[in-house]
Amino acid sequence: SLFDGKWVILDEDDEFAVVFEARDASKAVTEIKWSPNGQIIAIGSRDTNIYLYKKDNGVVPRFSIVSIFEQHNSQITSLDFSADSKCIRSNCDAKELYFFSTEEATCDIAPSRIRDLAWETQTCTLSWAVHGVWPRQNDGTDIAALDCNLKSNDGSYIIAVGDNFGRLKLFNFPCLSPCSLSKSYHGHSGLVSGVKWIGTGSHLVSCGRKDQAIMVWKHSVDDVAVVNNEYDVSSDEAKNEERVGAICVLDNEVTKHVRSQTAHLGATLSTDETSKSMARPWVTSIVEPSITKRQSEPNLENPKVKLELMHVHGFQSQCIKNALAYNQKGDLVFSAASLCVIQNRFYRGQMHYRQHKHQISCLTVSPTGRLAATGDFSLRPQIQIWDANTAVNIASLRKHHRRGVLNVDFSLDSKLLVSLGADDGHSLAVWYSATGEWHDWILRSQSNCGPETVFFTKFTVPRTDFAIVSGGISHLKFWTSHGPHLSPAKAVFNGKSKMTSMICGALLGYRFVTGSEEGSLFAWSGRSLEEVVAAHSKCISAMYSTRDQLVTGSDDGTVKLWSPDLEVISLYNLHEKLGLNISISCLFAASSICSRVTKILA
Incomplete structure (x- = not known):
């Protein structure tokens, strides 16, 4: 269609x-x-x-x-x-x-x-057999997608539901009571626009509307639930399920009480629900099956199955810049929805970092490829540092910013991390780890960039007067650290150019290079402009550097490799190769031991 x-x-x-x-x-x-x-x-x-x-x-x-x-x-x-x-x-x-x-x-x-x-x-979210998936009270939940594996070979029919909070839920079929227990899984960062069982129900595919991610989940029998016939929220196994996204169910006594109080809801809709049919017009259009066609008692038990996330498709580069990298092993690292994915380049297997509960807003990998730092969009966003090779959490930094984290960047020695907030003042924070392992992190200094739109924050040449560079619409600032405070200084153009919007930046040798909206490269020594080079015909939207080479990507669909003297080494025209109108939003260059670029991600 x-x-x-x-x-x-x-x-x-x-x-x-x-x-x-x-x-x-x-x-x-x-x-x-x-x-x-x-x-x-x-x-x-x-x-x-x-x-x-x-x-x-x-x-x-x-x-x-x-x-x-x-x-x-x-x-x-x-x-x-x-x-x-x-x-x-x-x-x-x-x-x-x-x-x-x-x-x-x-x-x-x-x-x-x-x-x-x-x-x-069974894909209609409003019908007799599935009316129990809707909450009894109006808590803001909207069931946006539903599917049931009616082709299951073993006769165990499971309803998969996706809602507007990004949750996937599993119910037993039919689901006739709003008090039916379910298992919940989190992966999408917004409304789940589609769920679909594949074949006889071995896998489930879910799609997110806002995050534009497609996730493939493996569907299997939960052996622990079959043996115990219930979950115990105090057990280590249940806690582990909650850690990876499954919500533990009520204990045995509460479950029995809920079952005894709500068993009659399976046969007919409650009086309260009938009286609210004006708020739910579909209620008057459903009729219970005859006594020979329906169960005599609703099944309120938790499903004896589970989902395991297998694969994620859908790297969204429109909302997040420079969130594509290689780790220490040469595997791909990228974000999708509220997840970060580590994907093997050869057999395409994936590991997933799932500690964020909201849309990933930024991602960076340390120069060594061992550490990764990510932020998200939320009222109180969280910056998390984790192992880029194993997807294991190392540290969760203090919730310092508001609304979201727009940018994060490691220093060359991986002992410093700079972060930029999405609040009105664009808060700037520098985090420090004495060991570089980040279990001993502290907030070292902080400031505000101002109300102007900021596109990037980067570390400059180590042990110089200016530690950080920030750039955005019609401004470029060089920051000096004074204990817990950061002091900005404006860029000095020396009459070689006029102020313009700076979109991205990278450290090239002992100079810092920025890319402008007109497609020019600006090379800086300290905060003084040394030279301007016409690089692309349109805005330079992405940039990455190794020790002595620079890679730039532009809205004109080209990728260029530059020497330390800002001379073009190679040109790659993706627009001609693919025949599409392409804007380069993410770049990462992988280098060998001698720091020569061998692979470019775009």
């Missing part, structure tokens, strides 16, 4: 060639379902309509539109076909539930007529 309402059918045996296409929706397609008999396609759109297509007779697959359902009042979010392909149920953003007949192309089906109908899939 495409954003303009167009949808296509591709032939996977013919290199995904387009065999049929149509466009009847006036806005983007939000949901597509193929009927179990393969003769009908239902298209849900942002224009609030559902378009029904039936297959024409013939060898070449062609579909003709037969009906348009216009009952919904908001964009379509989910569709399900019945097992006999005769009925469709649908949900929309207005929290409405409707049933449609595919044979008569009508929407006058009474819910009581199809109360015992078997459904091919």
